[in-house]
Every structure is written in C-alpha cells, then in structure tokens.
Amino acid sequence: MERLILPQAAWRDRAGLAALCDALGAAQGDARFVGGAVRDTLLELPVQDIDIATRLTPETVLQRLKDADIRAVPTGLAHGTITAVLPDGPVEVTTLRRDIATDGRHATIAFTDDWKDDAARRDFTINALYADPLTGALFDYFGGLDDLAARQVRFIGDPLQRIAEDHLRILRFFRFLARFGDVADPAGIAACTARANDLMALSRERIADELLKLLRVPGAATIVPMMIDNGILAPVLPEITSANRLIRLISLEKEAGIAGDPIRRLAALLTNQPALGEAIGARLKLSIANRKRLMLALDSTPPANPRALAYRIGVEGAIDRLLLHGAAKNAIEQLGLLSNWGPPRLPISGGVLVERGIDRGPDVARTLRQIEDQWVAENFPDDARLTSIIDAAVDQALRATRN
Structure with missing residues (x-):
C-alpha cells in the first residue's frame, strides 16, 4: 500500500530547521515532526508551533545542538524537552517518553526509543501523528489519519x-x-x-x-x-447554566466582523452581575485587567452613546457592552461608530482654569469635571464649541465663588 506523505508547507522551509533535523539524526530515523504541525498541515491550516520527537536522550540532544552551533534552552529537561532557538522562532525537541505513574495532574516518565510507546501516552489520535522530516512519510499508530479525515x-x-x-x-x-x-x-x-x-x-x-x-x-x-x-x-463553574447568550454573541461578532474574544464570551456565559464577574475572575486567577473587564461587561446599563461609553470605559469595554447588551440591529450600527476611532483627550487642564481665576482644589476639579461631562455629552465638539463650554463653566464657577 502506498505510504501517505506530509504535504509540503511553508513552515518546513523555516531558516535553520533543516540543520536542526540534521543535527538530531533525521537521516538515521532518530527525529520526526509530531503533533500540531503535522495535524494542521494535513488540514491545510497555518502552523505556528513546531515540535520534534526524538529517540536521542536529552543530554545527547544538548550536545548535538551545541556541536551544530544551535542555541539550546533546557526548558523542561526533567521531562525531556529542550527548546532549539531558530531564526524564525523556537522549536521544541522532546525525547520519546512513556508514563511510569500519573495522578491526574503530573506524570512520572521514563525515556524510551519506541515511537509507539510515545504515541500511546498522548491524548487524542489526531495529535499522535508523526512525519519524517526528510521524506514526509507519515506514521500513524492509532488511526489518527482516519479520525482526521472524519473530523x-x-x-x-x-x-x-x-x-x-x-x-x-x-x-x-x-x-x-x-x-x-x-x-x-x-x-x-x-x-x-x-x-x-x-x-x-x-x-x-x-x-x-x-x-x-x-x-x-x-x-x-x-x-x-x-x-x-x-x-x-x-x-x-456551576454559575454557567446556559449558552444562549454566547450563541447570540458569536453570531453578532461574525456579523460585525469582530474577532471572537474569550473574555467577552466568558461574560456571555454569566448573568448580569458585575460582582459575579469579579468573583469568577478571582476564582480563575485572571489578571486584574480581565477581572475588571468582566465586571464592566456584566453591567447591563443600556449603552446609549457608544463613543461616550468608550471614552469612559475604553473601546474594548464599549464593544463588550454593545455586543452583550445592545439590541442586535443597533449594536452593529453603533459598533461602526467605534471603527478606527480612539477616545480623544480633554484638551484642557486644571492649570488653565486656575489662570482664569478659579481657586485651586475642589473648585477646579468640579469645574473641570463639568466641562468634561458637557464635552462628552455633546460628542466631543470642535475647539470653538469647547471654548464656549469652558467659558460658561468658568463664569458659573466664578459667580458661585462671589456669592
């Protein structure tokens, strides 16, 4: 039976990859591409990460790379993984392994020279496909090619x-x-x-x-x-009980031409309670920024002026709120107002107000906030209108002081 061959793909021509495969003994059958790069090439998908499995011990890999003048980083030496640093990005090289003991979180492994043993410890059949770097010949020990064809x-x-x-x-x-x-x-x-x-x-x-x-x-x-x-x-995550809003959100993202965002989609799975967003974010150990984003996304206050909203909470936050809480038709229209737009900076400082006679401290802060609120409410008008807003606010503040 004719052997299946890995199709040619751009990643196979990356600078330094041929030299790495040569150093690892690909010509002697000691190294093969494995996992995602093989799977995604067969599916005609772009390949980001390259992994190589080898029969060589980690110590031998380190020595071979040193002899070939290829920088090596022992990123997971205890588990047999060494990162080869190539001009177009890193390549992970891992010695063939078999599991000795597992507890659901960690594995105790032993190195082996048996390709099938290495394949047997992997998770899914479509991730246990190997390819010869020189000939492209495919090796499939558990029916991964048939599963890939059947998706x-x-x-x-x-x-x-x-x-x-x-x-x-x-x-x-x-x-x-x-x-x-x-x-x-x-x-x-x-x-x-x-x-x-x-x-x-x-x-x-x-x-x-x-x-x-x-x-x-x-x-x-x-x-x-x-x-x-x-x-x-x-x-x-017992709080997640329905995917209805997630389905709606993904449909809106597609219609609006906006990339799917995992934090926004997580918010879609939760009820509209900012405190819940904070609690879930903390439970999942998300970054402070992402916890805050979840909280803002779960504020169901109807977004009226999208640019005003973006000014207050950021463009990303405004997009979240529009997609999650806006009426579908209006949301698409309002998102257009944020396309290629960034919130401007208020072109006036407290110092200008002091120069015009307002006392430093609370009076300046209050007047500046009044000016900003009016400027935002009027959708960031031009300098002439801003000058009028400033004049009116200053006059009001000075009259209040005199009284």
Missing part, C-alpha cells in the same frame, strides 16, 4: 484511563472538538461526563487557560452547550 476527536485507547492520567484532557477534548471535530465520539463524551468532578483537582489557572482557548474558537457556539448539557463545567 473526529477520539482518545487514544481507554478514554477513562487517559482522563485519569491528566484531568485537563476533559477540557482539551471539548476544545479540540470545537476546533477540529464534526463527529462527537460517544465514548469520549461519556468518559468526560463521568469524570467531570476530576476537574476540581486542577489548579484554576490551568482550567482558565484551557477554557479561554476553547471560547476563542468559532465552534464554541456548538460545543459549550454540549458541555453544559453534560454537566462538564458544573463542578468548577
């Missing part, structure tokens, strides 16, 4: 065992299903449903990272409802 995400071996090894695979299963899958493997879904409580053993940072990756892809509109129906998120 099916399937665990390697027993799904319950794979999940027991690494609980995060529950969320990864649905993320990969959202990105690549048309066929939902019943055994995989059943295993994830049965072991959903295992997610509680994971750090909230790992959960947040995987969940936000899932929410970033268009297929989230189909997969998140499936996760809710099967109780996947309930152990760690």
